[in-house]
Amino acid sequence: MSLRKVKLCLFFISLGLILVRNGDTFAQQITISDAISKMERNNPALLSAEKEIQIKEEEKKSAKGLRYPKGELEVKQTFLDSPIDIGVDPLPFTYEVQEKQFTKGQIKVSLPIYAGGRIDSANEIAQHRKTEAVYQKEWTYNQLVTELAQRYYGLVLAKQNYEVQKIKTRLMKQHADRAEKLFREGIIAKVELLHAQVELSKAEQEESTALSDVSIVLEGLNNILFESGLWEPTSKLFILSEEPALDVFKATVNDSHPGVGIVNAKIKQAEVGVKAEKGVNKPTIYLFGMHEIFKDDLTLLDPTWAVGIGMNYTFFDGFQTKHKVLAGKALVEKAEVTKLKIQKDLESLVVKRYEEMKKARDQWSSYQKTLELTEENLRVRKKAFEEGVTTSLEVVDAIYQHSRAQLGLLKSAFDYDLAFFQLLEASGQTRRWEEYLKNSIPIEFQELKLEEIIH
Numbered sequence: 001m002s003l004r005k006v007k008l009c010l011f012f013i014s015l016g017l018i019l020v021r022n023g024d025t026f027a028q029q030i031t032i033s034d035a036i037s038k039m040e041r042n043n044p045a046l047l048s049a050e051k052e053i054q055i056k057e058e059e060k061k062s063a064k065g066l067r068y069p070k071g072e073l074e075v076k077q078t079f080l081d082s083p084i085d086i087g088v089d090p091l092p093f094t095y096e097v098q099e100k101q102f103t104k105g106q107i108k109v110s111l112p113i114y115a116g117g118r119i120d121s122a123n124e125i126a127q128h129r130k131t132e133a134v135y136q137k138e139w140t141y142n143q144l145v146t147e148l149a150q151r152y153y154g155l156v157l158a159k160q161n162y163e164v165q166k167i168k169t170r171l172m173k174q175h176a177d178r179a180e181k182l183f184r185e186g187i188i189a190k191v192e193l194l195h196a197q198v199e200l201s202k203a204e205q206e207e208s209t210a211l212s213d214v215s216i217v218l219e220g221l222n223n224i225l226f227e228s229g230l231w232e233p234t235s236k237l238f239i240l241s242e243e244p245a246l247d248v249f250k251a252t253v254n255d256s257h258p259g260v261g262i263v264n265a266k267i268k269q270a271e272v273g274v275k276a277e278k279g280v281n282k283p284t285i286y287l288f289g290m291h292e293i294f295k296d297d298l299t300l301l302d303p304t305w306a307v308g309i310g311m312n313y314t315f316f317d318g319f320q321t322k323h324k325v326l327a328g329k330a331l332v333e334k335a336e337v338t339k340l341k342i343q344k345d346l347e348s349l350v351v352k353r354y355e356e357m358k359k360a361r362d363q364w365s366s367y368q369k370t371l372e373l374t375e376e377n378l379r380v381r382k383k384a385f386e387e388g389v390t391t392s393l394e395v396v397d398a399i400y401q402h403s404r405a406q407l408g409l410l411k412s413a414f415d416y417d418l419a420f421f422q423l424l425e426a427s428g429q430t431r432r433w434e435e436y437l438k439n440s441i442p443i444e445f446q447e448l449k450l451e452e453i454i455h
Contacts, residue, residue, distance in 0.1 A: 027232035049137035056130035105293035116282030132265035236442035257428035353423035360416035
């Protein structure tokens with residue numbers, strides 16, 4: 001890569017960091033609801049799923065056409081090596097039945113009146129395939145909402161982590177400045193000052209890393225939104241004021257669940273497929289009619305028009321149909337076993353996600369208490385250092401303990417939110433996320449009072 005290209009890349013990277021750093025000025029505010037709406041409009045996976053539904057709808061309409069009359073037009077221009085003549089012995093003359101060159105054009109119409117249930121089966125299968133596509137889109141939507149929630153709230157967490165790192169840096173700067181003053185006054189040794197300055201440099205590096213993390217998570221959000229934007233998430237991390245009982249979520253792992261619905265549609269297709277195969281051993285009865293367009297070229301034996309009824313029946317096919325029916329029945333049984341397994345797996349996943357959510361809530365509650373203790377510990381350590389009765393190491397340790405408690409509180413809220421959306425996905429209730437969030441407690445970064453420690 002040329003030096004010019006390297007400089008250009010560095011310029012754009014720097015510009016991106018500047019934009020992130022000044023997010024309040026340049027970023028566009030977005031709620032979790034806005035983000036989900038954008039994803040629904042833009043995400044290729046959902047658009048593809050919608051197109052699949054349209055395809056199945058057209059196939060369904062096509063299957064209906066099997067019940068309608070079928071009209072055909074056939075035109076043929078024929079050349080013979082010689083005319084066709086008929087002679088009558090012992091009379092000494094012949095009669096030309098067919099000219100050497102002639103044209104025939106027929107309009108043919110046929111209408112099935114009985115096909116052994118195969119037409120009904122084709123229509124049923126088409127309907128079940130569309131149902132499967134609808135459930136598949138819903139399942140895709142649920143998965144994408146969970147992934148979006150992970151990236152959206154991941155951006156919220158990354159931005160709040162950056163704020164924590166900035167405050168930690170300011171605390172370290174304040175501590176280093178105070179250490180320098182105390183060193184000049186001869187109250188502390190130079191090693192204490194050096195330790196404070198080293199930790200300040202470390203905090204500045206961690207702040208820079210946190211800023212880069214924001215850019216990385218932002219790119220992940222843009223990817224699922226299928227946009228290129230600089231977003232400022234306004235929806236907060238949250239904790240439900242009260243979780244519904246586990247049975248509420250397990251109860252929805254039924255036929256209305258997208259994952260179960262997909263399997264049910266496959267079972268129905270397999271069952272109808274068996275009926276269709278059985279219909280092969282039944283006769284096909286149809287009405288037909290024809291009309292000749294080019295009457296001048298008709299022979300004495302050719303009719304101008306004809307109507308009638310026909311039947312087609314295969315009485316032996318080498319036992320193919322018998323074995324296809326048996327294979328179809330085995331496919332039905334396999335699909336039913338798969339359904340039982342999927343339901344059991346989903347129920348287990350619901351329990352797992354529910355327990356993960358409760359665990360994250362317990363951690364969040366624990367970090368709330370820890371944060372209060374580390375805040376008070378930091379105040380005491382700072383005061384003791386100024387009085388020369390404690391070391392810089394103890395102050396730095398108190399700052400890091402407080403920062404870890406701060407980040408632990410935020411991370412446990414993020415884990416809770418992710419487990420919540422995963423629980424909704426597992427139980428097939430993703431579209432009810434707004435209903436549940438009406439009874440949630442937003443985790444406001446401002447409520448954590450980190451700024452008060454600096455003064």
